Amino acid sequence: MPYRVPTSRIPNTMIERINETRHRLSVLQEQISTGKRINRPSDDPIGAELVINLRTSRAEIAHFQKIAVTATQKLTAADNAFNNYQSNLDRVKSLLSAGLSDLTGQTSRDALANELEALKNGVISFANTRNGNEFLFGGTRQTVPPFDPVTGVPSAQPATAQFVQIEPGTNAMAVGVTAESFLTEGGVTITEDFDLAIAALRGTGDPVADQAALENAMTRMSVYQDLAAERRSTIGVNMNSVDKARERLSTVDLSVLESISNAEDADFAEAALALTDTQTTLEAILAITARGQRSLIDYLG
Template sequence: MRVTQSMLSQNSLRHINQSFEKMGNLQDQLSTGKKITRASQDPVVAMSGIRYRTEAGQVEQFQRNSGEVYNWMDSTDSALDKTTGAMQRIRELTTQAANDTYEEGQRENIAEEVAELKDHIADMANTKMNGKYIFNGTDTTNAPIDDKTNIDASDNEGEVVIELLDGVNIPVNSNPTETFSQDLFDDLEDLEGALRNPDTTGEELSGEIETIDGHIDSIVNERAEVGARLNRVEMIESRLNQQEVTAERIMSDNEDADMEKVITELMSQENVHQAALSSGARIIQPTLMDFLR
């Protein structure tokens, strides 16, 4: 095959353009730190990157969910702790009032404190977290206690669940029927009335103590249930943290360029490019005027 000057020139320009393209790709990797900047450069890397980023995004969402679970459960535990303290104080007052040596005025004072403690417990029942009532089952937009002067506690037992892993849903709320039930407030109302009634005997007040103990046990047991779920959430969070590290490492292995290798290849390509330019200049240089000299 006859090789013409035109063929030599075209081949030289093509090789120079290819050299420019390789240098451009290497410079892109050096400036971005990524293997590719367009999906067309390596469809396999691009598709794997989309899949890995989806998985990493899912882990981040689950981590945000776990933060909300912690806030919800911490608020629940704090409210139940304060409620337990209030109930224990009511028990202590009832024990004191059961002593027949207490006068009517003294029992009236105890009744006033019990009324205040009952209102405090109602406040705990209306605890909100991030604008949601946490002791009203799935009806988180409405308060379980509407009016402390005429308490009507909700019996909504619905569970509020939050997804922490794919397909793993954790109930985050406390069962209000085990804590702030209508029975609790009815019994406190009855106790207050008994304390205000001068005809109530010490023996009758002693009978109220067993009822109070039953409510305290229910609240403590529910708090223990919340604590057990919180322990599970901590284990899930630890797993999510491990998944986050793994996802970031896999994405880095898939997408990040080896900077030392890129710099070495760029320097080598620059030498090749300079050689191509020098060779091309010698080939393309001769023109008709050169032959006429």
């Protein structure tokens, strides 16, 4: 009758070799299936730790990229808002020039005053421009508008520009400007200068004083034009800085991603070749073991 040799009669070293080879075969099959060389920390503890650190770096980069995108949006919105404002200042100076002419009668001066009133309200609206849930020119003061929408009086609550860090290890940069930084000069606001010019056009009863007020308003509007140009230049410089930072972040992110791939991805061709070799090795071991068992059976009769 046939005699079956139990596994216990196979040498322990051979059993260990079979188990090791089967495990190796399983690992290679998983690598080919997942495309990953490291599927769990035990596959390569050092490599797994490296991948974890690299993924942490990518998460940090993604955080700064998100901040940079928001910064670009805010700066772009501010830059676009200045377009209309600067055009309005040009119009204001044109109206003041007409008001300074001796050929302009009172009816025309009243019409000029009415248009200045509308432009003043436009400036207040510009100062209080919203960007989503924020006041675009509110800076760190976001609970109240920069200028009272009814009286045109600036907020008594102080504010500074919002600063954010765009890249790791760098200084924070401003992502906008405050309304008072370009609508106030020498302790006087643009709305006050508007009011004086409007009153002069409508006539205070003192033609000489009215003429002087209009001339002063013309000078003041030039000051506000310069302030607007300076602030817009600052916005432009910061937009350029953010753009460059975003490019650097993107480059670093690609480099980190490549490092992750190099650390954890499997070489398909190499894994496939190793799989074939391992399968061949396992088959050879099993064949040798089987021959050994048959020899033992023959010996036992």
